[in-house]
Amino acid sequence: MAxxxxxxxxxxxxxPTELVERITKFQADMQLPSEVEAARRLLDEALKHRDDAxxxxxxxxxxxxxxxxxxxxxxxxxxxxxLIDQLKISTGSISFGMTTGDTVTVFQDGxxxxxDRHKRSFSINSDGKKTDDEIPF
Numbered sequence: 001m002a003x004x005x006x007x008x009x010x011x012x013x014x015x016p017t018e019l020v021e022r023i024t025k026f027q028a029d030m031q032l033p034s035e036v037e038a039a040r041r042l043l044d045e046a047l048k049h050r051d052d053a054x055x056x057x058x059x060x061x062x063x064x065x066x067x068x069x070x071x072x073x074x075x076x077x078x079x080x081x082x083l084i085d086q087l088k089i090s091t092g093s094i095s096f097g098m099t100t101g102d103t104v105t106v107f108q109d110g111x112x113x114x115x116d117r118h119k120r121s122f123s124i125n126s127d128g129k130k131t132d133d134e135i136p137f
Contacts, residue, residue: 053102058128
C-alpha cells in the first residue's frame with residue numbers, strides 16, 4: 001500500500017461537462033470500476049501515441065532495474081503499444097520495430113541499440129542515456 005502511494009499523485013482537474021460525459025461513457029462501455037480508471041487508461045493510451053523509440057526504450061530499461069524478467073517487461077511495455085509493429089524475444093535480448101521505422105534491441109544487461117528510420121545507429125546505456133557516438137553503417 002505504501003509503495004502505491006509513493007508511485008501515484010492525487011491531482012484535481014476541471015474538465016468540460018461534455019468531456020466528463022465521454023469519459024463516463026467509456027467507463028461504462030469498458031466496464032471499468034471508476035471514472036478515475038477510465039481517465040487513467042484514456043490518458044495513457046493518448047500519451048503512448050506521443051512516444052518515440054528512445055522513450056519506450058528508457059521505460060523498458062527502467063523496468064529492467066526492478067525485474068530481470070524481460071518477457072514480463074515486454075508484455076507490460078511493448079505488447080499492445082500502438083506504435084510497436086514487431087516484437088522478437090531472444091535469449092538475452094528483446095527486439096522491437098516501430099511503425100515509425102525505428103528498431104530497438106534491449107539486452108539483459110540493461111543496454112540497448114537503436115536504429116532510427118534514417119538507418120543511423122545509437123547505443124543507449126543502462127541509465128537510459130543515448131551515447132554521443134553515432135555508429136555509422
